[in-house]
Amino acid sequence: MKIVVYASVFLALLLGGCGGDDRVDGSGNNVDKKLREKIDGFGLTGDPSADRNIPSVDDAKVQLGMKLFYTKALSLDFDAACVSCHHPLLGGGDNLSFPIGAEAMDPNLLGPGRLHKNTGNSFFDGGPTVPRNAPTTFNAALFDVGMFWDNRVESKTGTTGANGGDADNILMPGQSDSERIDSLVGNLPSTQALFPITSAEEMRSFGHAELQNGDAVRHYLSDRLSGANGNEDLSERARNVWLEAFQKGFNTPDGNASTLITIENIASAIGEYERSQLFIDNPWKAYIEGDIDAISESAKKGALLFYSGYDEGGANCVQCHSGDFFSDGALYVMAVPQVGRGKNHDASTEDYGRANITLNDEDKYKFRNMSLLNISQTGPWGHSGAFTSLKAIVKHMLNPDESVQNYNPYTELKQRGIAVQCNDVEVNTAHALEQLHVNRQKGISPHKNVVFTEEQVNQLVAFLETLTDPCVEDSQCLSAWIPDPRSPNFELLQQLNATFQ
Ligand code: HEC
Ligand code: HEC
Structure with missing residues (x-):
């Protein structure tokens, strides 16, 4: 009896000592208990995707989006794709401080070995030309407020769980960053996808002076894929393959090129591919x-x-x-x-x-x-x-x-x-x-x-x-998000086949 009393007094002193100092030292077995209090206090569940509509990587529209994400045909000079700076095997980024998009020495080489060509154009200064680091595209479905480092593609409502998809509620830049106009496409990731293709350093490159603004570049590129307005950049065979991919992606087997291959549909499919990149099981x-x-x-x-x-x-x-x-x-x-x-x-x-x-x-x-x-x-x-x-x-x-x-x-x-x-x-x-x-x-x-x-x-x-998430460190697991170079039409679709250095 006596021993028990002594023991409990001792224990009380010990606990009192800890309790009296509320600094975080995480000492002893208390750490699980303290952490549980934090988890409960902040209402954490570990699952940020709850109540969200996340597409499967096998969805037809996601598969179309993947082809578009990997195609160099969305860069005016056929030398960069979205994946040049956002490769799944590089954490959805490029493993560079500053990306190199258009005008790379070897367009298929990603990682620290990627260098800018010395083009002599006045914008080139001996280093990479893109001014900011490329964030990951992983978990793009979980953003509700805005995209880019400055939120310049931004939901007007910020509705939790909507990914900006609550109709007609996204602001984006117009002809300048500071001019804000309403987005024409579905959600934050698809709206964001309208911009890299018009950025000279990323995908547009510096030629084609006749294309005087972003919309002109966007329509030039959708016309390239559809063959509209006599744009003959792609062979007829390649255009047919794109048409078939859009017919499948939008579940419209009889749809024609001019109604299916639009800039809105291109952006929407790319957005779905990014939204399928959910990596939260950690x-x-x-x-x-x-x-x-x-x-x-x-x-x-x-x-x-x-x-x-x-x-x-x-x-x-x-x-x-x-x-x-x-x-x-x-x-x-x-x-x-x-x-x-x-x-x-x-x-x-x-x-x-x-x-x-x-x-x-x-x-x-x-x-x-x-x-x-x-x-x-x-x-x-x-x-x-x-x-x-x-x-x-x-x-x-x-x-x-x-x-x-x-x-x-x-x-x-x-x-x-x-x-x-x-x-x-x-x-x-x-x-x-x-x-x-x-x-x-x-x-x-x-x-x-x-x-x-x-x-x-x-x-x-x-x-x-x-x-x-262990999947993002496992090339086998990530292969679902990477087109297979042996697949038919891989070359025709101008898919970027990455090597890394
Ligand atoms: C040359 C490299 C490059 C290419 C090519 C490129 N991006 Fe990016 N991406 C960037 C950089 C840099 C940023 C950040 C720019 C900023 O915030 O001002 C960015 C931002 C993003 C974001 C926002 C992520 C966030 O956390 O808000 C998404 C999504 C994205 N890019 C998708 C795409 C898609 C889709 C394409 C193709 C249509 C593409 N990128 C092509 C470099 C690139
Ligand atoms: C006041 C708000 C704030 C606090 C507090 C804060 N962060 Fe951040 N964190 C940011 C912002 C804003 C950025 C982006 C900053 C930039 O790049 O200019 C960022 C970026 C980061 C990044 C880099 C993200 C990337 O993708 O490049 C890491 C890692 C990070 N924070 C970890 C932490 C940790 C750990 C703490 C606590 C020690 C912390 N942050 C505290 C606001 C905050």
């Missing part, structure tokens, strides 16, 4: 569902840091990377280093982010908060691909001031030796950091700097690594 989901051995002790401690507030000694990542999709879709200044040629409305090397769309100074350097699903596979990270290790971007998210101070683009970037695009990093990044400070002072930015030990940073990284 160890963290298994843990939430009750398999407490699905993730390591270190990952559990990292999860606690992720979900705990500043006052509890946590990193409060969840205030922005919220829900089962790990993003609230909103725009924040995080001062990720401003590398690259820039994207702006004043011909500087700055990337003004959201302010390019709103022309409002308050939106300068704001970028969209990213989903963290499959994050270990989707690097380099940040809107400028500034970071090539997960640890480095995590350190930046914890403490942008310290990270910027230590940042060296010459060692950190995926593409080295592009000095011309690194010249203004220091001064441009200082502007973004200044904006973060101002936003904190005004109470617009909820972010606070956090000082963590190396061990805690490693724990956060270990947690992020549990968000990867």
Whole structure:
């Protein structure tokens, strides 16, 4: 009896000691219990696809979309496809800080070996020409707010679960980024698909001066596939194969080329292919569902840091990377280093982010908060691909001031030796950091700097690594999203057959 009393007093003291200190140390077996409280508190289920309509990769329209996603025939010079920068085997991206689209030396070569031709055109500066990092297309069906790093394709309602598909509710850029007009096509991914084909650096390239605006390029390309208006870029045989693919994809066996092969249908099918890329079955989901051995002790401690507030000694990542999709879709200044040629409305090397769309100074350097699903596979990270290790971007998210101070683009970037695009990093990044400070002072930015030990940073990284669906690391599993080069008509459809370096 006496022993039991002593034991319980001892236990009470022990527990009291822990309870009195509400900092997150994740010590002892308490970590599962504390984590369960967080999971319940934030209402997490592990499944961001619940109540969504996700197409199967076997759907006829998805299969058509896959052919379109892989075809070089949607680039004016037949030298780039969507997949040039968004390959499933590269995490739905390109494994580059800055993409190279049109005018690559070898259009079929993806990854760090991909180089830009020295074309002598005035836009080429010795490095990649695209100003921002290519985000993944994986889980495109889970976005409800907007697409692109600045949300310039944006749902007017943001309706949860709608993917922008609640009729007539998407705004997109018109003739300039800041001119917003209504989208003509179904949802966020299909609306987004209207833009890469009109971007000179990505797929349009620089010739064909007669095509004076985006719509002219779009119709030129749909006419190319359909053969309308005497556009004879493709052989009659190739056009017949495309017609058959559209007839199948839209379940209209007797449909004719001019009504089926339209820019709206092209965008809609590409969007469906992207929406079929659902990769959410990860160890963290298994843990939430009750398999407490699905993730390591270190990952559990990292999860606690992720979900705990500043006052509890946590990193409060969840205030922005919220829900089962790990993003609230909103725009924040995080001062990720401003590398690259820039994207702006004043011909500087700055990337003004959201302010390019709103022309409002308050939106300068704001970028969209990213989903963290499959994050270990989707690097380099940040809107400028500034970071090539997960640890480095995590350190930046914890403490942008310290990270910027230590940042060296010459060692950190995926593409080295592009000095011309690194010249203004220091001064441009200082502007973004200044904006973060101002936003904190005004109470617009909820972010606070956090000082963590190396061990805690490693724990956060270990947690992020549990968000990867094993399918995206398995070429066999991904093969459903990649056309087979041995399939008939592979060449006729100008499918890109990727090699990697
Ligand atoms: C040259 C490389 C390149 C090519 C080719 C390309 N993209 Fe992208 N993609 C990018 C870059 C860079 C961004 C980010 C641009 C921005 O935010 O300003 C992007 C953004 C996206 C996004 C938004 C993802 C998000 O998180 O919001 C989707 C979806 C996408 N691309 C699909 C496509 C499709 C579909 C095609 C073909 C029609 C295509 N891309 C062709 C480089 C490319
Ligand atoms: C105030 C909101 C906010 C907080 C808090 C925040 N993030 Fe982010 N996160 C963002 C935004 C915005 C971006 C995109 C920034 C950019 O590239 O300019 C981002 C990008 C990232 C990326 C890179 C995504 C990619 O695809 O390149 C990672 C990884 C990340 N955050 C992890 C974290 C972690 C871990 C924490 C907690 C330590 C955290 N974030 C805290 C807003 C936030």
